[in-house]
Amino acid sequence: MKIKYFDPKNSIVNFSNSLLKHFNVSQFNESIPAIDDILKGHKRVFVILFDGMGTALIENHLPKGALLKRNRIHTMTSTFPPTTVAATNGFLSGKFPIENGWLGWSQYFPEFDANVDLFSGRHNITKEPLMNGADIRKMLDYDDIMTLIKRQNPEMHVTSVWPSIKPNGAETIDVFFQMLDKEARVIGPKFVYGYWIQPDLDTHDYGVSHKAITKIIRDINKRVEQLSKSHANTLFLIIADHGLVDIEFIGEDDNKKLFNLLEHPFSNEPRAANFFVKDKKERAFKRLFNKEYGHHFILKSKEEILNEQWYGPGIPHPMIERFVGDFLAIATDRYSFDHTKDGQLVHNEMKAHHAGLTIDEMLIDIVALNK
8 A cells, every 4th residue: 555644834733724714814834835825816715624524535436527636626635643633633723733733533531540432532442432522622722724814804704514522403405405504594604614524434334335335425525516516607626634554463462471571552643643651661562563564554653753742742731641652553554553441343234444654544635616
C-alpha cells in the first residue's frame, strides 16, 4: 500500500482557514491559495462534509462523468490521524490536533483508569457512561468557524445542518437534504456547514468495495447535483474528513508478551495506537514491537511525535501532555490493533477503518459546484 503523510500546508485545517480568510476572520493557520481563489466573490457558501468519502471512494464508486468526479478542483490531506474526531474538529476549529487537543477517538483518563470515547464520554471497551460529553467539550473547547464567521459578519445567515447525533438533527438523508434546501432558500449572504455520517458508517461494516457503498455514494452524487442545480447562486463545496481501507485486526491476546508491557490498554485509534508503557520497560517494548510489527507500523516515541509535529504545528493544547503516551504505532498497510473482551475482538465484525498512513485514508477531494 502507498502511504501519504499529512500536509500542514494543504490539509482540511488549511481549507478551513481559507473559509476564515474569505469571511474576514483572523486565521489560525495558512489557507490554501487554490481555495482562496475559488471563494472570491461568493457571498453564499455551503460546505457539506460526507464522513469517510475520501478521494479513493469517489474514484472507485462513481462513473467517469459523475458530478463529484468532474467537478473536483483540488485534493488535500486529512489531519493526522485521518479520523473523524481529529479531522472534523480540525475543520471546525481551524486548528491542528496538537492545538485543539482532539487527537483521536478515545483517550486515557487516569481518574477512571479507562480510555474514554471523546464524542460520547463512554468507556471505550465496555461502553459504560463515564463522562458527560459536554464536560469533554468544555475541556477541549474552542469557538467553531460558524461562531467566528457570525461574530465577524453579524448580518450574515450562518448555521449548520447535522444528522440526529445532534439535537434536532436529521434522522434520514432525505430530511438532511430537505434541511439543506431550506437553508439555501434563505435570501442574502450566508455560510452553511452540513455534516452527514455516510459513507463512513456503512463502509466500516461492509468494506470499501461493497456494492452497498456504491449505492450510497451514487445516491449522494445525485442528491448533491439536484441541490446545487436548484440553487445556482450558491457555491457548494463538497469535502470529506478522511477515507478508509479494508483492515485485518491484531488482537491484544495475539501477543500477550508485548501487551503485558503496557500500563493499560492502548488508546487513541486502532490504526494510530497510543501506548503507555510500564516503568523501565520502554526499551523492551520498542525492541519487541519492531521485531513483531515493524513491517506493518511505524513506531514513534512521544518525543518524536511532538518534535516531528505529527499532530501538526502550533502551540500544544494543555491536554496534549496527558493524552500522548510513550509510543505511537502508525499503520502503513491493512493491519490494525484491536482490544479484546471475553476472549473476542471488540470490533471483530468491522471490515474497514481509518487513522493510518495509507493514501486511501489520507487524501480528500474538494468538489466545487456553481463556482
